[in-house]
Amino acid sequence: DQGGETLRFEAEVAKLLSLMVHSVYSNRDVFLRELISNAADACEKLRMKSLQQPDLLGDDPDFKIVLSADKDGGTLSIADNGIGMDRTELVENLGTIARSGTKAFLDGMTGGDGSALIGQFGVGFYSAFMVASSVEVVSRPAGSDEAWRWWSDGAGTFQLEPVPLEEAPARGTRVLLTLTDEAKTYAEQATIERVVAEYSAHVPVPIVLRIGGDGVGEKSLADGSALWRKAKSAVETSEYNEFYGHVSGQYDEPAVTIHYKAEGRHEYSVLLFVPSMKPFDLFDPERRGRVKLYVRRVYITDEADILPGWLRFVRGVIDSEDLPLNLSREMLQKNPILDAIGKGVTNRILSDLDKLAEKEAETFEKVWEAFGAVIKEGLYEDAERRDGIYKIARFRSTKGDGWRSLADYVADLRPNQTAIYYALGDDLDAIKASPQLEGFARRGIEVLLLADPVDAFWVRTALGFDGKPFQSVTQGSAELDTIPVAEGEAETDAASESAIGTLAALFQQALGERVSAVRASSRLTTSPVCLVAGAGGPDRQLEKILSAQNQ
C-alpha cells in the first residue's frame, strides 16, 4: 500500500518485546495503567503547549481518555485527545531508539517477574504485548493534517503507513489491542472497571468507558480531578497509593505521604511521596528528581529540580498558585518563587521525616535503609539543612545491631570523651574486624561504622554535632589514654618505656620514609600494629577512594 513500510525494532526493544510476549507475568493488569498513564501524559503535554498556542485545541478544549471495549471482537482501545505523535515520534518512541531504562529493565528481569518493574523503566508502552497478539497505534499530532498508523505483532518488526484523516482521531492517539485468547477478560466491563479503579482512578484527566461499539453506552470511570487539591481529610490511603503509582511509575506502596497546602507569601499544594522501593536510577550520576511541577492544575514539567539532589527519590506533585503559566526553560532555572517553594518543601519533608522517626521508628528506619545513603549527600552539599539531617541520620555502630542516632551516641559518651568516633570502610563486617577498633572497645567507646561511599565525603566537612567533633579512629587521638578502661576489661601490662622506645626506633629504621612516625599506642589490644593517619591528615578510607578515582 501507498507509503507503507516495515521497520525493524532496535535489538534491545526486540528482546524486551519477546519477553513481554513469552514470559508469564503475575500481574498483567499493569498494561492498562501504563497505556492510560501515557494517554494522560499526552493530554497534559498538550494542555501545557496550548497555553502558548490556544488554536491547537480547535473546538475540542476538554481533554479525555476513552476506553472502548468490544467483547465479541476481543479488542480494547485506549484513545486520548492529547498531543499525538508524528511519523518520526512513532518510529523513535515505539521501537527504534531503546530508552535508557530498557537495558536496565532487561537486566533486572533476568529470570524474574518484571511486572512490578515496568513503569519506572520507561518501557510501559511495550507492556501492551503482555495481553495483545497485535497492537495498532493511530496518531495525529495536535494541529497537524497528517496521521500515521503503526502496527506490530511484537515479532521483530513493525509497520508504518499514512492513514486518511477520516480513519484517524481528530487529534491525539488511539491504541488498539487485539487481545490474546488468555487476555480476553480485558474486553469486559467488570475487568476494566476493576483495573481502572485500582490503578488509574486519580489520573488528572477524565476517563470514560464505551462498551460494545458506538453509542451503546458511555460510563465515567474517573473524573480527572486533581487529588492533590483535595483536603487531606477527604482522601483515603488507597487513593493516595493509587495516585502514587501514577506519578512514580512504581508498583510499591509509598512509605511516607506528605500532603498539605502552603499559604502565606507563596501559595501551593503539595502531594509528595517517599517510596518504599529504591528507584532503579537512584545512583545515576545525573541525580535528577522527578517531582512534577503544576501551575494552577496545569502540568508544566518534571525537570524543574525543585528539590535538592539529596531528595531525588521523592515523587509527586507541587502545584503553584503564583507562578506564571508561560514558564520558559530559563525561567525555571532561576526563579525566586520556585526557589522559595523548594526551600519550604524541603524543610517540610525534613520535619515530617523527623516526626516519623520519633513516632514510628520502624517505618522511618525502613526509609533510612533505602535512602539514607542519598540523604547523607545533603550533609556536605546543603549546609543550611545539615543540622536537620544530623537529627534524622541513623548509623550502625559498635553498640548493638540496631540503628543509632547522633543523640543516642552523645548520650552514651564515656568519661573524658569529647569526640564522636567513626570508622570508615567498604562494609560493616570489614570495619568491625579492624584492629583500629580494639582500643575503643576496651574503653567501652562507641564507634560509628560508616560503610556508604558517601560517608568518606561528609565526615570531611562535618563540623561536629552538639559541640563534639567527628574523629576517625584511624587518626591520632590523644584523649584515648584519658578514657578509663571499661568494666571487665583488663589493664594491659605496661611495658617499660625504654623497651618500647628501642622497638619503635627499630621499626622506624626499617620503614624509613614510608611512615612519618612510629609510636606506642593504647588503641590496640590483641593486634600488634596498625596504620593510622596523622591528626591533621586525611582519613585512610578517603585516601583509598580518592586514589582509586585518580587511577
Ligand code: ADP
Ligand atoms: P514513558 O511513558 O515512561 O516515557 P512508555 O514506553 O510508556 O515510556 O512510552 C514511550 C513514549 O512514547 C512516551 O514517552 C511518549 O513520548 C510516547 N507515547 C506513548 N504513548 C503515547 C500517547 N498516547 N500519546 C503521545 N505519546 C505517547
Ligand code: MG
Ligand atoms: Mg509510559
